[in-house]
Amino acid sequence: xxxxxxxxxxxxxxxxxxxxxxxxxxxxxxxxxxxxxxxxxxxxxxxxxxxxxxxxxxxxxxxxxxxxxxxxxxxxxxxxxxxxxxxxxxxxxxxxxxxxxxxxxxxxxxxxxxxxxxxxxxxxxxxxxxxxxxxxxxxxxxxxxxxxxxxxxxxxxxxxxxxxxxxxxxxxxxxxxxxxxxxxxxxxxxxxxxxxxxxxxxxxxxxxxxxxxxxxxxxxxxxxxxxxxxxxxxxxxxxxxxxxxxxxxxxxxxxxxxxxxxxxxxxxxxxxx
Amino acid sequence: xxxxxxxxxxxxxxxxxxxxxxxxxxxxxxxxxxxxxxxxxxxxxxxxxxxxxxxxxxxxxxxxxxxxxxxxxxxxxxxxxxxxxxxxxxxxxxxxxxxxxxxxxxxxxxxxxxxxxxxxxxxxxxxxxxxxxxxxxxxxxxxxxxxxxxxxxxxxxxxxxxxxxxxxxxxxxxxxxxxxxxxxxxxxxxxxxxxxxxxxxxxxxxxxxxxxxxxxxxxxxxxxxxxxxxxxxxxxxxxxxxxxxxxxxxxxxxxxxxxxxxxxxxxxxxxxx
Amino acid sequence: xxxxxxxxxxxxxxxxxxxxxxxxxxxxxxxxxxxxxxxxxxxxxxxxxxxxxxxxxxxxxxxxxxxxxxxxxxxxxxxxxxxxxxxxxxxxxxxxxxxxxxxxxxxxxxxxxxxxxxxxxxxxxxxxxxxxxxxxxxxxxxxxxxxxxxxxxxxxxxxxxxxxxxxxxxxxxxxxxxxxxxxxxxxxxxxxxxxxxxxxxxxxxxxxxxxxxxxxxxxxxxxxxxxxxxxxxxxxxxxxxxxxxxxxxxxxxxxxxxxxxxxxxxxxxxxxx
Numbered sequence: 001x002x003x004x005x006x007x008x009x010x011x012x013x014x015x016x017x018x019x020x021x022x023x024x025x026x027x028x029x030x031x032x033x034x035x036x037x038x039x040x041x042x043x044x045x046x047x048x049x050x051x052x053x054x055x056x057x058x059x060x061x062x063x064x065x066x067x068x069x070x071x072x073x074x075x076x077x078x079x080x081x082x083x084x085x086x087x088x089x090x091x092x093x094x095x096x097x098x099x100x101x102x103x104x105x106x107x108x109x110x111x112x113x114x115x116x117x118x119x120x121x122x123x124x125x126x127x128x129x130x131x132x133x134x135x136x137x138x139x140x141x142x143x144x145x146x147x148x149x150x151x152x153x154x155x156x157x158x159x160x161x162x163x164x165x166x167x168x169x170x171x172x173x174x175x176x177x178x179x180x181x182x183x184x185x186x187x188x189x190x191x192x193x194x195x196x197x198x199x200x201x202x203x204x205x206x207x208x209x210x211x212x213x214x215x216x217x218x219x220x221x222x223x224x225x226x227x228x229x230x231x232x233x234x235x236x237x238x239x240x241x242x243x244x245x246x247x248x249x250x251x252x253x254x255x256x257x258x259x260x261x262x263x264x265x266x267x268x269x270x271x272x273x
Numbered sequence: 274x275x276x277x278x279x280x281x282x283x284x285x286x287x288x289x290x291x292x293x294x295x296x297x298x299x300x301x302x303x304x305x306x307x308x309x310x311x312x313x314x315x316x317x318x319x320x321x322x323x324x325x326x327x328x329x330x331x332x333x334x335x336x337x338x339x340x341x342x343x344x345x346x347x348x349x350x351x352x353x354x355x356x357x358x359x360x361x362x363x364x365x366x367x368x369x370x371x372x373x374x375x376x377x378x379x380x381x382x383x384x385x386x387x388x389x390x391x392x393x394x395x396x397x398x399x400x401x402x403x404x405x406x407x408x409x410x411x412x413x414x415x416x417x418x419x420x421x422x423x424x425x426x427x428x429x430x431x432x433x434x435x436x437x438x439x440x441x442x443x444x445x446x447x448x449x450x451x452x453x454x455x456x457x458x459x460x461x462x463x464x465x466x467x468x469x470x471x472x473x474x475x476x477x478x479x480x481x482x483x484x485x486x487x488x489x490x491x492x493x494x495x496x497x498x499x500x501x502x503x504x505x506x507x508x509x510x511x512x513x514x515x516x517x518x519x520x521x522x523x524x525x526x527x528x529x530x531x532x533x534x535x536x537x538x539x540x541x542x543x544x545x546x
Numbered sequence: 547x548x549x550x551x552x553x554x555x556x557x558x559x560x561x562x563x564x565x566x567x568x569x570x571x572x573x574x575x576x577x578x579x580x581x582x583x584x585x586x587x588x589x590x591x592x593x594x595x596x597x598x599x600x601x602x603x604x605x606x607x608x609x610x611x612x613x614x615x616x617x618x619x620x621x622x623x624x625x626x627x628x629x630x631x632x633x634x635x636x637x638x639x640x641x642x643x644x645x646x647x648x649x650x651x652x653x654x655x656x657x658x659x660x661x662x663x664x665x666x667x668x669x670x671x672x673x674x675x676x677x678x679x680x681x682x683x684x685x686x687x688x689x690x691x692x693x694x695x696x697x698x699x700x701x702x703x704x705x706x707x708x709x710x711x712x713x714x715x716x717x718x719x720x721x722x723x724x725x726x727x728x729x730x731x732x733x734x735x736x737x738x739x740x741x742x743x744x745x746x747x748x749x750x751x752x753x754x755x756x757x758x759x760x761x762x763x764x765x766x767x768x769x770x771x772x773x774x775x776x777x778x779x780x781x782x783x784x785x786x787x788x789x790x791x792x793x794x795x796x797x798x799x800x801x802x803x804x805x806x807x808x809x810x811x812x813x814x815x816x817x818x819x
Contacts (some may be wrong), residue, residue, distance in 0.1 A: 027300035027573035028580055028592050034301055034468035039518050044468065045371065046301050049344040052375035059374060071595040073346065073619065098591065101605060102598035193803070195580035195590065244800025245585050254517025257466070300573035307574055307741035312791050317741065318644065319574050322617040325648035332647060346619060527790025530739070 003270065006217040007224075008261050013211035014041045019061035021206045024048045024077055026068025026097065029196030033064075033203040039257035040225070042207045048074045053081040062210035063090055064203055065112065067105060068097040075108055082116035091119035091209040091218075095202040099123065100130040113162065119215045121158070122167040122202045122223075125151060132158055152181050152273060165219045169201055173223045177216045184220070185269040186227025188234045190248045197252075201226045220270060228267045229255035276543065279490040280497075281534050286484035287314045292334035294479045297321045297350055299341025299370065302469030306337075306476040312530035313498070315480045321347045326354040335483035336363055337476055338385065340378060341370040348381055355389035364392035364482040364491075368475040372396065373403040386435065392488045394431070395440040395475045395496075398424060405431055425454050425546060438492045442474055446496045450489045457493070458542040459500025461507045463521045470525075474499045493543060501540045502528035549816065552763040553770075554807050559757035560587045565607035567752045570594045570623055572614025572643065575742030579610075579749040585803035586771070588753045594620045599627040608756035609636055610749055611658065613651060614643040621654055628662035637665035637755040637764075641748040645669065646676040659708060665761045667704070668713040668748045668769075671697060678704055698727050698819060711765045715747055719769045723762045730766070731815035732773025734780045736794045743798075747772045766816060774813045775801035 001009070020043045025033060030046050037044035047056045057063055063085040065078050085092045094116075096109045109131065112118075121131060132154055151174045155166040159178035168174040173184040191197045205222035209215045233251035237243060255263075274282070293316045298306060303319050310317035320329045330336055336358040338351050358365045367389075369382045382404065385391075394404060402409045405427055424447045428439040432451035441447040446457040464470045478495035482488045506524035510516060528536075547555070566589045571579060576592050583590035593602045603609055609631040611624050631638045640662075642655045655677065658664075667677060675682045678700055697720045701712040705724035714720040719730040737743045751768035755761045779797035783789060801809075 026592070028576045030301045031304060031468060031577060035518070035522075038466050038468055045374075046299070046342060047371070047375070048342065049377060051345060052377040055375040055377075069592055069594065071619065072597060073344065098593070101591075102593070102601040104595060104598040104601075193584050195577060195584055242800065243804060244797075245581070245803035246796040246799025246801075249581075249799070250519040250523055250796055251517075253519025253522070254515065255519075257518035258516060303574045304577060304741060308791070308795075311739050311741055318647075319572070319615060320644070320648070321615065322650060324618060325650040328648040328650075346617065523792040523796055524790075526792025526795070527788065530791035531789060 007221045010208050010213045010221055018043050019210035021062050022056050022060035023064045025066035029199040032196040033199050036200045036203050037207055048077050050077045050080055053077045054084040057081050057084045062206040063092045064206040066095040066199055086117050093120045093202055093206040094118050096123050096127050099127045118164045119209055120165040120205050120219050125170055128168045156181050165215050167219045175219050181273050183271050184223050188230040191230040194245055194249050224268055225259055228263050280494045283481050283486045283494055291316050292483035294335050295329050295333035296337045298339035302472040305469040306472050309473045309476050310480055321350050323350045323353055326350045327357040330354050330357045335479040336365045337479040339368040339472055359390050366393045366475055366479040367391050369396050369400045372400045373409050391437045393438040393478050393492050398441055398443055401441045429454050438488050440492045448492050454546050456544050457496050461503040464503040467518055467522050497541050498532055501536050553767045556754050556759045556767055564589050565756035567608050568602050568606035569610045571612035575745040578742040579745050582746045582749050583753055594623050596623045596626055599623045600630040603627050603630045608752040609638045610752040612641040612745055632663050639666045639748055639752040640664050642669050642673050645673045646682050664710045665755055666711040666751050666765050671716055674714045702727050711761050713765045721765050727819050729817050730769050734776040737776040740791055740795050770814055771805055774809050
């Protein structure tokens with residue numbers, strides 16, 4: 001199948017199945033992630049207590065692990081949910097938010113990488129460098145630096161090492177499954193000026209991997225949806241002669257909720273390298 | 274008094290008292306619930322630690338218990354707050370979010386139902402079926418299915434059993450106090466496509482029950498406000514030739530903050546059955 | 547330097563440094579605070595586990611302590627983070643949300659005041675009265691009452707006592723460092739009708755104190771940015787013949803993200819008294 005056919009198939013399955021995407025995630029962007037899943041036709045659920053995450057995973061079609069506001073209370077929840085998802089063959093998407101800032105994050109991610117079979121890992125360059133073992137200090141959690149200068153070799157090597165898809169997001173997105181590697185040139189600088197667009201991208205990848213199609217194409221479609229929706233949102237700002245981030249966020253959700261294959265056909269910039 | 278007079282009285286009391294509505298709620302939609310209470314003229318507070326919920330309840334005019342992101346940390350908080358509210362005669366509104374998904378939720382709700390006198394229980398059909406004891410698997414937390422095919426008898430029976438108002442929301446809302454039963458035909462499909470509208474409905478019911486008027490009319494007004502505001506928000510979208518969920522959410526808060534009795538008079542569709 | 551020159555310097559430093567602002571904050575308004583920091587050119591991070599807050603502080607340029615949804619789980623985090631910030635000479639901004647409601651809040655704030663050197667304390671009149679030791683019952687967390695009737699003497703006395711800047715916000719803002727005292731007459735009533743504008747003000751003060759300039763001017767600029775942005779947002783509403791709070795919030799973020807010195811020059815109303 002061509003990329004276009006793969007994407008059409010995933011988008012149709014999302015509409016017909018409305019898959020449930022379970023999130024163990026942070027309280028800063030949880031609302032945005034839930035609205036993103038709904039806007040695209042899925043069903044979100046957020047639950048993080050170790051006493052219930054396994055049951056919630058069992059009802060779900062994908063699991064998103066986002067460590068943005070991790071705490072000692074939820075450390076075991078990430079692992080229990082991940083293991084249950086592996087048992088049941090449910091895709092697991094990891095967002096190692098802020099990896100490179102604290103030891104607590106490093107230890108949890110190390111344990112997740114050792115014990116859970118991941119389907120996709122999505123992070124910015126600094127986070128993925130830290131997954132790779134290169135100790136880079138991550139400044140905060142909102143970074144779009146780095147991918148314009150490469151990252152393909154690291155993505156490929158990590159994808160082979162962890163037997164999963166690696167998605168590095170930034171000005172350019174780099175995606176690899178260890179064999180094929182792609183760059184996506186969609187997006188808009190404003191996406192890095194509102195909080196949560198990284199988390200939302202991870203959630204969308206979860207949604208696009210939930211229907212049982214290839215996770216490589218799920219990751220490519222997921223990041224394309226976010227990048228292209230950002231471009232469409234910016235276009236609306238221009239039409240209104242506005243530059244504000246409040247309006248941009250509204251337009252972004254408008255674009256997400258209206259996303260159709262045609263948007264990809266008109267604007268998609270995916271290059272295999 | 275007619276419904277119109279009851280509603281006018283409640284709306285006037287909210288404006289003059291600006292009642293404090295204490296929430297033990299989830300981190301996904303807490304911001305939306307707080308803004309909803311403010312938009313309608315009340316004062317919201319969210320606090321969930323067992324060491325302070327009783328004092329916070331004592332300052333409040335209604336208590337909203339929403340188990341969306343419950344955790345072992347907050348289980349006792351729900352019960353302590355509920356008991357204190359009962360002691361002080363403060364209305365307690367329960368939103369059994371996701372009941373039907375996990376054992377943790379079932380156990381907490383069972384304990385709340387056994388130990389707390391509730392004023393209103395609001396949920397979607399699947400959640401209320403689980404309150405009823407019919408084991409139905411709830412898919413996620415955003416559902417609007419089911420009420421178009423009835424629910425009146427169950428609502429009536431549950432209202433008698435728990436001596437409270439039962440409010441089932443969906444395409445049609447069903448409300449009963451065990452004697453009188455109503456259907457509300459307001460609302461818009463987009464309300465089920467953004468997160469939090471169920472939680473917000475529960476918060477509004479809390480606000481409408483906080484002024485000491487009849488909780489049956491509080492529940493009817495609360496759900497009418499949400500349904501009618503959704504309709505008004507959709508009208509604005511049509512005027513702008515937009516279909517986006519980002520814009521819809523903005524218009525929804527505009528409609529909530531401008532809600533007046535006249536909106537009910539023009540659009541309200543409440544039928545006693 | 548004149549106020550204008552001080553403000554210009556702070557705004558330029560924020561743009562060039564994009565300082566990281568670490569928040570231990572509440573789950574109701576965390577998203578708004580993160581977006582506020584980003585809109586103005588800074589980098590936000592929210593983390594609250596006691597095992598990682600010290601490391602996160604060490605990477606940051608300012609620490610914001612907001613007790614909105616404090617819990618027993620995070621009590622030590624506030625103190626550990628504050629002490630680490632003191633050790634490293636990083637500014638600490640305290641928002642004693644809801645002080646005057648519960649004993650848990652009183653105890654934590656008493657301990658913070660005793661053990662942490664604060665740079666700025668920002669609260670509404672009722673909260674600051676409680677910092678002062680005047681037991682006033684705080685109704686909820688959204689209040690703009692009180693500053694129109696004074697507060698200057700209390701602000702001055704508290705500033706001397708705690709060797710920090712005191713910022714009381716309300717219809718009029720009162721700011722003192724114990725020697726100089728100011729009143730700011732900017733703002734709009736709608737700022738008190740959406741949740742989070744108090745928290746966002748505290749975050750902005752954190753950002754304006756993060757660049758190493760005088761915290762007195764940081765606090766003055768921070769509150770001016772919020773008040774003036776609220777006025778600009780209201781102007782947009784008028785142009786659109788709207789009065790809705792949903793639109794107001796969008797325009798507020800538009801105004802924050804477009805804030806430039808010129809906005810202060812045209813609208814700033816700061817008076818030394």
